[in-house]
Amino acid sequence: MNADNGPERDTLAVPAPPTRSPGRPRSQEADEAILAAALDLLIERGVAWASIEQVARRAGVTRATVYRRFPTLTDLLVRAVEWEYRDMDPGEMDWPDIDSMVTAWAEHLGTPRARKLIRRLYGTVDDLPELLHAYHKAHGSHRGLAVHTTLERARAAGQLPAHSDPEILQQMLSGAALHHLAAYPDTTGPEEVRAYFLAVLQQAGMPAAPTTTRSTAR
Structure with missing residues (x-):
């Protein structure tokens, strides 16, 4: 024990609980499944036939899961296009x-x-x-x-x-x-x-x- 820390306590200090950001943790697998589904729908059917509901169904998640990540279909499709070229060097x-x-x-x-x-x-x-x-x-x-x-x-x-x-x-x-x-x-x-x-x-x-x-x- 370091003398500068003062006298030793009679009871052990209870460690503080680990901190985490509010809400449920985001899943990288869900992120990628949503982006892949959006991109596939864009390629196969075009913008006019793509929707959050269809993306959610194909990705195997709920619509709420998609909306938590992407407020609008445009936001989702833009991110999907960026994701498609993510490994470009x-x-x-x-x-x-x-x-x-x-x-x-x-x-x-x-x-x-x-x-x-x-x-x-x-x-x-x-x-x-x-x-x-x-x-x-x-x-x-x-x-x-x-x-x-x-x-x-x-x-x-x-x-x-x-x-x-x-x-x-x-x-x-x-x-x-x-x-x-x-x-x-x-x-x-x-x-x-x-x-x-x-x-x-x-x-x-x-x-x-x-x-x-x-x-x-x-």
């Missing part, structure tokens, strides 16, 4: 050349679920723009910056014409991506998607084999 978008960039795009747009989700998000631009904003904040803005950087790098390396404008090319590629989502079936595989984007870029002046500089010596 901007460092993975540091593409060394156009071929790497197009390959990454093809892997993403060659996935039926990703294709359907993007179409659903762009379909909400008038009625629920918060969802598209959440997508751009969580994923699109990082990708946009990476695409612009890659195109500038490619132009400097001679993979694109010197007069090309990276910003215009970026807009052109974004438009091509939306066209592909609307006009091509979701069974289109990554190799076909990759060939599609390379063909678009070649129309903009990119050589057929842009990734390496080969010697022409005979």
Whole structure:
């Protein structure tokens, strides 16, 4: 016993009960089940057919459980979109050349679920723009910056014409991506998607084999 603490008491002190936040503790499993259910409904049926009741039923929880976490359906869907892209690493978008960039795009747009989700998000631009904003904040803005950087790098390396404008090319590629989502079936595989984007870029002046500089010596 430390002498500075004064004389020892005759009775043992009763430890204070542990403190906890008011209300029932939140369950991470319930959180993830709710977000996954909301995202699945958005992809499968769209915003017009999604509801808190349907999300609760699919997640196996009560409506009250959902409302405790998300006051409105919009709050829930926005969080679900953010959650979908939670593991995105901007460092993975540091593409060394156009071929790497197009390959990454093809892997993403060659996935039926990703294709359907993007179409659903762009379909909400008038009625629920918060969802598209959440997508751009969580994923699109990082990708946009990476695409612009890659195109500038490619132009400097001679993979694109010197007069090309990276910003215009970026807009052109974004438009091509939306066209592909609307006009091509979701069974289109990554190799076909990759060939599609390379063909678009070649129309903009990119050589057929842009990734390496080969010697022409005979």
